Amino acid sequence: MALFKSNVSTTSSFCRTTSWLMPILKKSHIMSANTAPNLHDPARRLRIIKHRKSDDIREYGPFFYAGGTNGADLVAQYCENKGWKRIFDNNRGDYIFKWSEYKMVSNYQNFRPGRQILNQIPNNRILTTKGGLCSSLKEYERIAIKYSKGVKAVKLDEFFPETYRIDVKTERQTFFDVFRDGQIWICKPSNLQEGRGIFLLRSREDLSVFRAKLESVADNPITKPSQYNSIIHRVVQRYVVRPLLLDGRKFDVRSYFLIACTSPYMAFFHHGYAKSTCNMYDIYSDDLTSHLTNQFIQKKNPRYNDMKEDTIWSMERLNDYINERYMKVKHLPKDWVFTVFAKRMQEIMTTCFNIAKAKLDCKLGFFDLMGCDFIIDQNFKVWLLEMNANPSLQRHCSVLRTVIPQLVSETLDLVIEIFKKSSKGALILPIQSQKDFVLIYSGCRKDLVARAIRAERVSLTIVKQPSQLNPRVAKRLPKKPVRKQSATMSLSDQAAVERKPVQKAVSLLSHGQLPVVAQLQSLCCTGDKVKTNPLSRSQPACSKEWNQLQTSVSNALMVTAPIVPAFSRKFGIIPQKSKSLDCSLLSK
Structure with missing residues (x-):
């Protein structure tokens, strides 16, 4: 009786504390008058009120977003270990990393290339849907046969049913x-x-x-x-009616294909695991659990709970099984799984990627992890069944609890390292975080110096003399024709020529658009065109502009350029008698 009284008191106190929610819920049209729940029922009220995590606007970044239930906990743990703050609003645009389980248009509309990282390439459906992959492969085969010109073209019936x-x-x-x-x-x-x-x-x-x-x-x-x-x-x-069997059960292999970067393209291969059925293989069976190795289908089998650990094999276990059962019978090389089979999967993935790379959206920050399903027939011929976006990262057995966390961690390591190097213009290769992944396609060349994608901030290091440039780049520099001045020029024309570079330099200095050395060079180069010294104090037409320029340039050099590089030969034409600005700066 005492327990009943305590429950009644708890219920009444709960209703009093939650009575303020009624006008809010009615105002927001969450519940109507006919369907409004009874707040006197605590169990039903608790089902209505759900705890939703919200973002703390007082926190400082960097921020990351990890949404969905497919591996989001692994991604969140990885990012939090880096000191990043998690946000839960998918519409926020101030993130640096975003892992979204489903593709949304808003993710790509507000994306900032070179500053943010986002998984799933927008138009990856040309590879990750059954229809898209089929059309891409058939189009590639048609074009390859038409333009092969005696070269052996890739045929789909060699690897695709x-x-x-x-x-x-x-x-x-x-x-x-x-x-x-x-x-x-x-x-x-x-x-x-x-x-x-x-x-x-x-x-x-x-x-x-x-x-x-x-x-x-x-x-x-x-x-x-x-x-x-x-x-x-x-x-x-x-x-495929005659597949290779594992102890009489059908199986296929899940491998992973990672496009770690799209600018430039960097693609990797990773071993996965073998997934098999619970039932013995029977070609005449109408039970789908005997034909489909998908774990979501196998969970419908009544034997799944007892055989769950045996439906997922590691690649090491598969390799030992094939060495023991088929190496001598089929005259296979030792470790066929890690040699011939792995190489064949990489070749097929590379072929599919070469078909689609010209159509994929190329923005620095996009990456995509895909799951590829391969099946082996009794003649040990490898077939590609499909490629899937957002592959399953569930960990319901011991093998997956070992493979999946390592896969996600190295995936993010590769993506972030390549993103940092590419955004800074540094050389991408070698990659320090590469461990189990195998590089199968690289869009960068080792002999070319990488260039930064952002040139918003201009520094003194950008201005180089022709002798300091790469000889390959110097050959490609366009030579602008020099316009000769007419022999007859009036005094007013000379004053206009002298005033124009001075005003231009002053306006650029005020806005910080050019480095100081480039401004001085633009000033002094006018001496080739006009036989007068535009920097001399003896010119009355620009005395005010000259004083303003001298003060602005001196202050800018004291702040931004403590060391001034050597000038080009064009500065040699300045008379030594007149104290010009560049001579005074060099003497200091």
């Missing part, structure tokens, strides 16, 4: 003509992950049902705008 896009009318009709009884085709949504919406086509009856659904929506103007969510936006892929 036969695939057709259902939303393209010609490819859809080609698939209907190619399909035969006894064949198995797998139908996938073009831009869905986690094994959603996948089914198999085995017979003419299955094809007839599928074709009827397609025809009902293909020419329907109502469903056409939303075709990405309809049955028509799919691909069909020829099923």
Whole structure:
């Protein structure tokens, strides 16, 4: 009875303390009069009030944003170890690093290249969707065959199973003509992950049902705008009926492809893990858990909880298994997984990247981590199944708890190091943070000096004599023709020529647009054109401008340029009798 009384008192006190929320909730239209919850029920009230983390505007950066549930905790831990402050508002633009699970238009509209880092390239769908990858590969094959000119072109049937896009009318009709009884085709949504919406086509009856659904929506103007969510936006892929098995179970390999930078392009390969099914492989089974190795599909299997640890193999375990079972039987080299197989995956990734790199958005700060699924058939031929954006970073077994944190940490190390070097104009190679990743494409050349992308602040080091320039660059410098002055020039024309460089230099000094040396050089170079000394005090037409210039230049040199480099030969034409500004500065 005492316990009941204490509960009643707690409930009444809770209602009194939360009664002030009612007008706020009604005003913001969070709940209407008909659906307003009863505040006298504490359990229901606690479900309505949710704790939402907000940003503290009093904090100072640098800031980072890590949203979503796919690996965001690993990213947040990494950034916090660097001393960065986490923000929770996705619309804020004062971040230096942003990890967003889903692509949003606002992320790219307010992006500042060279100052911010953002994952997921905006138009990566040409690689990371089934339809985009299929179209890119077919276009590449068509162009390569047309312009190969005797050189062996890459053929898709060497690494990519036969695939057709259902939303393209010609490819859809080609698939209907190619399909035969006894064949198995797998139908996938073009831009869905986690094994959603996948089914198999085995017979003419299955094809007839599928074709009827397609025809009902293909020419329907109502469903056409939303075709990405309809049955028509799919691909069909020829099923690999004789895959290599792990203890009788089907498996494929998840590897990672990292575009660490897009300006210049830097692409890496990383080993992942092998994922297998729970059931024994049966080609005639209608259970999708026997055909799809995706962990989200395998969780539906009643045996998953008991076999969870055995469905994910490390690459070392896979290598030992193949060495023991197939090295002598198939005459494979030792450590086939880390030699032949790894090299073949890198070649396929490089081919796909070369196809798409000209179409990807290139801004300094974009990076993308993709998951690539490969399958091996019984002849040890490697096939690329698909490439996925935002690959799963879940850690539900011991192998993933080892692989995923190391993968995320080294990914961020590479991205940040390359970003810093590229933004400063430094040489990118060698990369100090590279450990397990393998560099498979580099857009930078070692023999070229990197240039800074930002030249907003002008320094004295920018002004160089022709002898100090790189000989390669000096050859490419355009030579501007020198306009000769006419022999007849009046005194008013001479005064105008003398006054013009002085006024120009004074205006530039006041705004800080040019270094002092460049201003002096622009002043003294007028001596070639006019046979008078524009810096002499004896010219009455510019006495006020001269005094202003002398004071401004002296103060600027005392603050910004304690050491003045040597002048060019053009300064030799200044008469020694008149005390010019450059002589007085050098004497000091």
